[in-house]
Amino acid sequence: MDREQEFYNRGLEKAQAGDFVEAVREFDRVLRINPQFVEAYYKRGRCRFELGDTTGALVDYNQALQLQPERTEIYLSRGLTKLALKDNAGALADAEQSLKLNHNLAAAYSLQGTALRRLGNLAEAIACFKQAANIYLAEKDKQNCQRCIDNITEIQAEQNRAKTALATHTNFYYQVLQKVQRGELRQAWEDLNWLIQTDPNDAQAHSYRGMVLSKLGYHQQAIADLNKALQLNTQNLQAYSYRAIVRIEIGDYGGAINDCNQALQIDPNYIDAYIYRGNAHHKSANHHLAIEDYSRVIKEKSDDPQAYYHRAAARLDFEDLKGAIDDYQQAANIYFNRGDWQKYREALDQIKKVQSRPQRSPRKDSSDYFSQAKSTSLTELQNQLIRLVGGYRDIADRLVDIARYKYPGMPEEWYWEKAIQDLENDR
Structure with missing residues (x-):
């Protein structure tokens, strides 16, 4: 026991003198004699951390906590090591475990704030640094209190920059869409070219430019942009929708349906995907599938006159004249209630056209289960x-x-x- 303590004390002396290499060697000797010496693992872990051996430090802290799982200072040291290893979630978990053991531990709140900041939870990070600052203030630790206040100030500046950037981007995209609606496609295209030159990894910019290119008739270039947008952000529902539209325009109905299916896997309630998938089914003469998709849209948006128009067209091709008339009538009712008299009259004209159309037998299609419908x-x-x-x-x-x-x-x-x-x- 005396030999073990002697090596441990020498290790402490070496560490205090900044000779971390020799300190590690002394703690190695301690642990060869007594593998249950918790303090030796803890102190060796801290020396290894100072030497840049974060993996070795983590191993030592893990071993120490297996032997004594109630040591808050070891959780804190391990949390700092995880931060160095960019394991922010792990650092946050260690900070939270420390606070379970001692809810008034300023260092734990500070560690928690740092981890949350790196994870992007800025509001929660500020709350944690405020809590740490209050405790440090009560302990008259002015230096650490000021450090927490500085962190809060920096995070608030980050929030303001993020809000400004978001507002700038949102306004920029709004102006682009306004130009598209006015038919100023070339100007919108040039704006998006400039933005992509500024930030080649802006997925939204590639998505919008793909949409503009498709309207200009450059379908392959549009698909290339939309592919890039999805490469940068695989969850970009808008890019899937735009690409489906382009694929319908070039006759790639299967590709359009696949894009819509991908979007619906991400968000089963994404209405646009049902509309475009319905369009693709309709174009490929799968009228009953088109009707199913349009019906889903109508179920969610019963006041959408265009959805009734789409379903009416599919029903016409399915030779369901009564259903088509009913849908046009529903669209007419919506336009009437909105006071859109031009659209209302157009819907009534559609009804007259269908009523004057001779009733025929339903279309026969060997690939369509509903070929025996009538x-x-x-x-x-x-x-x-x-x-x-x-x-x-x-x-x-x-x-x-x-x-x-x-x-x-x-x-x-x-x-x-x-x-x-x-x-x-x-x-």
């Missing part, structure tokens, strides 16, 4: 579904009710066919 009577469809569910009418009715809820406004036969299709697809 040739099968409602009674036959009902009997078919009831047979599929083992003769239980209440189950069949329930499946049809689900289809009605999901896709409002469709013909009765359509709901029974939809239930049959879903049931057979699940088998």
Whole structure:
């Protein structure tokens, strides 16, 4: 025991003298004699940290905490080491553990503030530094108190810069969109070129420029920009939407549908993706799928006249003239309530065109399950579904009710066919 203590004391002396290499050697000797000596691990960890051996320091702190898990100073030292290793979340966890053991520990609040600042939680970081400053002030530790105040001042300056940058970007994009709406596409394009030259990694700028390029007719260049936007930010829903629009324009309906599916995986409630996917389905003659997507839009935005227009067009191609008239009428009602008389009259004109159109048999398409839509009577469809569910009418009715809820406004036969299709697809 005397030998062990002798090596430990020599290690402390070397550390105090700044000779951290020799201090580590002395603590090594201690731990060879007694591998349970917690203080030797802790002090060796601090020396290793001073030498820049952050990984070695972390190993020592971990070992010390395994032996004595209630030591706040070791959590704090490990937290500082994790900060050096850019493990900000780990540093935050150590600060929080220290505060569980001692809720009045200024150094723990300071560590917490630093970690939160690096994680981008600036408001929470300020609160932590304020708490630390108050405790240091009560302890009459003016130097550390001032350090916390300086951190708060710096963070507030960061917040102001971030707000200014956001406002500048937001205003810039607003002006670009205004130019697009006025048809000043070349000017908008030049503005975005300048912004991308300033910051080549601005995903939003690439997304907007892709949109402008598509309107100018430069479809391949537009796709290249939108690809770049998604490379920089894989969660950019706007870029997926713009790319879907471009792909529809060049006839790549499968690619457009894939883009919409990608967007919906990120946000299942992203309405624009249903609209563009519906457009792609419609263009590729999958009218029943287009109707399903437009119906989803209408379910979420029942006051969107354009959604009714889209569904009416798909229903026309599906030879559902009554459904198309109903949708145009819904659009007309919305325009009437808004006092948009020009659009209202246009919707009424669409109704007249459909009413004057001769009723034909539904389009036959071997790839379309609904090709038998009008040739099968409602009674036959009902009997078919009831047979599929083992003769239980209440189950069949329930499946049809689900289809009605999901896709409002469709013909009765359509709901029974939809239930049959879903049931057979699940088998």
